[in-house]
Amino acid sequence: MKKKVDDVNWIDISEYWNDEIVTNLNFVDLFSGAGGMSRGFEMAGLKGIGGLDFYKEAVETHRHNFNYPVVYGDISLNETKQELYDIVENSIGSDKLNIIAGGFPCQGFSLAGNRVVEDPRNRMYKHMLDIVKHLQSDFVVMENVVGLRSMLEGKVEEKIINDFKDAGYEINVTVLCAADYGVPQKRYRVIFIGNRIGLKNYHPKPLLTSDEYITIGEAIGDLMDLPETPEINHLMARHKPETIKRMGAVKEGESLYKGYSDSWKRTPWNEPAQTIKENHGGVNIHPKLPRVITPREMARLQSFPDDFIFKGSKNKQFVLIGNAVPPLLAKAIGISVMLSYEKSN
Numbered sequence: 647m648k649k650k651v652d653d654v655n656w657i658d659i660s661e662y663w664n665d666e667i668v669t670n671l672n673f674v675d676l677f678s679g680a681g682g683m684s685r686g687f688e689m690a691g692l693k694g695i696g697g698l699d700f701y702k703e704a705v706e707t708h709r710h711n712f713n714y715p716v717v718y719g720d721i722s723l724n725e726t727k728q729e730l731y732d733i734v735e736n737s738i739g740s741d742k743l744n745i746i747a748g749g750f751p752c753q754g755f756s757l758a759g760n761r762v763v764e765d766p767r768n769r770m771y772k773h774m775l776d777i778v779k780h781l782q783s784d785f786v787v788m789e790n791v792v793g794l795r796s797m798l799e800g801k802v803e804e805k806i807i808n809d810f811k812d813a814g815y816e817i818n819v820t821v822l823c824a825a826d827y828g829v830p831q832k833r834y835r836v837i838f839i840g841n842r843i844g845l846k847n848y849h850p851k852p853l854l855t856s857d858e859y860i861t862i863g864e865a866i867g868d869l870m871d872l873p874e875t876p877e878i879n880h881l882m883a884r885h886k887p888e889t890i891k892r893m894g895a896v897k898e899g900e901s902l903y904k905g906y907s908d909s910w911k912r913t914p915w916n917e918p919a920q921t922i923k924e925n926h927g928g929v930n931i932h933p934k935l936p937r938v939i940t941p942r943e944m945a946r947l948q949s950f951p952d953d954f955i956f957k958g959s960k961n962k963q964f965v966l967i968g969n970a971v972p973p974l975l976a977k978a979i980g981i982s983v984m985l986s987y988e989k990s991n
């Protein structure tokens with residue numbers, strides 16, 4: 647199958663990256679999780695007005711770190727949607743909503759003949775589309791795993807683009823690498839950006855080349871000698887002596903267990919991390935120490951600032967951090983959307 651060439655409008659965001667950006671643009675964050683997308687958008691000068699998630703610790707974390715309301719509930723329920731609609735109306739009144747962002751689950755697509763259908767597991771996609779249609783935001787931003795692009799030979803991506811086109815949104819889509827924007831992690835995500843007001847959809851040009859990437863050592867080196875500090879989520883694992891001995895013998899780039907390619911792995915000190923995942927406790931082994939990394943170290947590798955505090959048990963914190971959009975990646979996307987408005991004036 648011939649590889650598809652993305653239709654992308656790249657834009658240089660470098661002159662805005664280190665400035666304090668102030669805009670009047672607002673956003674709603676669906677499937678908001680801990681708030682990686684929201685924090686990045688705020689870094690880009692955007693104003694959050696509402697969020698929504700069904701995971702209790704995610705909502706607790708979001709409410710702790712942001713000043714706007716977050717709905718705790720099932721997005722498929724009408725009462726949950728209505729609670730979000732009320733929040734938006736109370737916040738902006740007759741003004742317009744600029745951006746709806748979200749990363750919906752995508753496991754429920756299947757084929758009926760040559761047509762993509764949705765099973766109940768994937769109702770989340772349908773309900774995000776319903777909210778977008780109801781709130782009529784200028785822009786929509788969607789983040790997902792790269793594997794979505796190849797699902798059902800590309801027909802899932804095609805369906806997403808066409809469904810939003812039917813709702814009035816022209817979509818551009820491509821894959822971004824978080825390391826290109828200062829995240830110490832080679833995390834690749836497919837990013838859909840669309841709008842219904844006739845503007846150009848921009849994706850951010852990379853800010854760094856591969857030889858400029860932030861390394862694990864640069865990101866977490868100062869935490870090596872820091873004792874356990876629960877107030878900033880720096881929580882140590884309690885490994886058995888035998889496990890500690892075995893982890894100490896794991897070489898850079900290898901995993902503690904054969905057959906594990908993305909967990910219990912020791913990533914080299916002088917490179918960015920591979921994609922950070924929670925993996926049911928089997929997170930990355932520290933590059934220098936015989937233990938897995940702490941939630942705070944994991945948060946650093948996702949580019950969360952140290953004053954961003956995660957709620958729940960240590961394992962819940964790992965889930966929240968591993969599932970999050972890296973804030974610096976979100977910042978780059980937020981600046982790009984801002985520039986869509988600016989370039990139209």
